Amino acid sequence: MYAFLFFLIFLLIYTVFAVYAERKISAFIQDRYGPMETGYYGLLQTVADLLKLIQKEDIVPFKADKKLFKPAPVIIFLAVFAGFAVLPLTSDFAGSSAQIGIFYLLAIVSLDVVGILMAGWGSNSKYALWGAMRSVAQIISYEIPLGLMVVCVVMISQTLNLQEITYQQSIWWNQINPEAENYLFGIKALGIETTNVGGILTWNILRSPLMLIGFVIFFISSLAESNRAPFDIPEAESELVGGFHTEYSGFRWALIMLSEYGMMLLVSFLAVILFLGGWNSFLPNIGSVKLAEWTSGEPGTLAGHLWGAFWMISKALFLVAVQMWVRWTYPRLRLDQLMNLSWKYLTPASILLVLLSAVWRLLMI
Amino acid sequence: MELEAILFYFFAGITAFSVLFIAVTRNILYAAFALILTFIGVAGLFVFMGAEFIAITQILVYVGGILVLLVFGIMLTHRLKGQKLKTDRYQMLFGFLISAGIFGLFIQSIHSGAFSNLPWVDQEYSQEVELKSFGLSLMTDYVLAFEVIGILLLVALIGAVRIAGNARKEGTDAA
Missing domain, CATH: 1.20.5 (Single alpha-helices involved in coiled-coils or other helix-helix interfaces)
Incomplete structure (x- = not known):
């Protein structure tokens, strides 16, 4: 229950400032100032925009299919927000601790496709319909490399529970499994035990260095999943006006935007948990200089909560910033290039990585 | 009533009403979207039986894959070619008789099976799916x-x- 309230409030506040950050980052990349007038340094610009959006008339096109048009934004938002239910924020603070955590997350997030289809169809506009079709085709295609990368991580960690995956990348792993051991690069034959060294050495990207490639594939697919540039052909302004949400206005449009930014945050959290150590500090213990222990508290204590939340949120926000950086520096891919990238490069590469991960797992035990 | 019981009836209600809607509506697209609701409802019921894995697989395969394909197919054939997609009702009487018969059969067999008296129904299933x-x-x-x-x-x-x-x-x- 607390996790529900926390993530809801956090998502709202985050979205307001993420939109501001997006405008500022795009402005800096393009040698502009961005919003400067409202509030100090333009800080209140998004708040003002939001107030305007809420007051706007809720326009439903006369010929729209109202039964599909109206609930569509709610369904998109619900699908994205339901994904937050299984995320562990700190070592002792998480929503559901269901064993099938990551599996549930992938399934429930794929429901936003339904909302997008409803929006595109219900709008009764060719731009919206084409936008929805492109969007759905893209999301379904990129779900394959994304899912296979998750499979790789699951093979390395032997569990679907996100909290357990995070514990394995932590110096506190022995607290839930006294016999567990981490080795440098996951190779037991090297004999360098890193269970109590922690830090970046036990993150999944270094527990099995193959995951470095895996992380890149995951990140590219997650950009496509959240319909962000360079994969924003579904809302290509020059062709489709605004994509599947062309006909929306006011609060419903705000809800769609909230879902887009929520999706960015969700995939960033997921990438952090799966590859970048979740709520763990990146500093390792070096001999008697216990950097990892100083920068993370015991699970269950107040320090554990604060440090955990700090690392988790700052890593996720950093990834969100990278997503924005990518958006404003790369041109968008053409539709056929987009499909080529997914089906001809990322998918075969992911299948290969799944195979190699299985081999790597044999080195780890 | 307990929260669990309320949730159970909620999911059961979703399943029942959406199935009824599919049977009644003449708009194929609405029927397809209602089918999504049915699958979600059934997935919820699976969770109550302790089969979380089946529930999630149900959503992933049927809702995320097959139904999206179905809706896609309807969209491509309908709006891009400009025809209306409506179904008609045929054989109302026979359809009603047969479904009423099957319903009666189910009620009969469930009652004579007396599930609530079976020994394993009351056993607590382990909450953790292994x-x-x-x-x-x-x-x-x-x-x-x-x-x-x-x-x-x-x-x-x-x-x-x-x-x-x-x-x-x-x-x-x-x-």
């Missing part, structure tokens, strides 16, 4: 079925590529 044992039995006891399904899917995949591939001549009405 995924490890599930995976192990899939790869040992049921490995033949598992592999056969894999081959079936591979055949379907190759067939799809063959049908949709470049070998097909472009029709005159290709969009």
Whole structure:
């Protein structure tokens, strides 16, 4: 229950400032100032925009299919927000601790496709319909490399529970499994035990260095999943006006935007948990200089909560910033290039990585 | 009433009403979207039986995959070609009789089966689904079925590529 309230409030506040950050980052990349007038340094610009959006008339096109048009934004938002239910924020603070955590997350997030289809169809506009079709085709295609990368991580960690995956990348792993051991690069034959060294050495990207490639594939697919540039052909302004949400206005449009930014945050959290150590500090213990222990508290204590939340949120926000950086520096891919990238490069590469991960797992035990 | 009971009736209600809606509506697209609701409701009921894995698989395969394909198919055939997609009702009387008969049969057999008196119904199922044992039995006891399904899917995949591939001549009405 607390996790529900926390993530809801956090998502709202985050979205307001993420939109501001997006405008500022795009402005800096393009040698502009961005919003400067409202509030100090333009800080209140998004708040003002939001107030305007809420007051706007809720326009439903006369010929729209109202039964599909109206609930569509709610369904998109619900699908994205339901994904937050299984995320562990700190070592002792998480929503559901269901064993099938990551599996549930992938399934429930794929429901936003339904909302997008409803929006595109219900709008009764060719731009919206084409936008929805492109969007759905893209999301379904990129779900394959994304899912296979998750499979790789699951093979390395032997569990679907996100909290357990995070514990394995932590110096506190022995607290839930006294016999567990981490080795440098996951190779037991090297004999360098890193269970109590922690830090970046036990993150999944270094527990099995193959995951470095895996992380890149995951990140590219997650950009496509959240319909962000360079994969924003579904809302290509020059062709489709605004994509599947062309006909929306006011609060419903705000809800769609909230879902887009929520999706960015969700995939960033997921990438952090799966590859970048979740709520763990990146500093390792070096001999008697216990950097990892100083920068993370015991699970269950107040320090554990604060440090955990700090690392988790700052890593996720950093990834969100990278997503924005990518958006404003790369041109968008053409539709056929987009499909080529997914089906001809990322998918075969992911299948290969799944195979190699299985081999790597044999080195780890 | 307990929260669990309320949630159970909620999911059961979703399932029942959406199925009823599919039977009544004449708009195929609405029926497809209602079917999504049905699957979600059924997935919820699976969770109550302690079969979380089945529930999530249900959502992933049916809602995320098959139904989206269904809706896609309807959209491509309908709005892009400008026809209305409505179904008519045929054989109302026979349909009603047969479904009422099957319903009666089910009620009868469930009552005579007296499920609530069976010894294993009251046993508490272990809340934690043992995924490890599930995976192990899939790869040992049921490995033949598992592999056969894999081959079936591979055949379907190759067939799809063959049908949709470049070998097909472009029709005159290709969009």
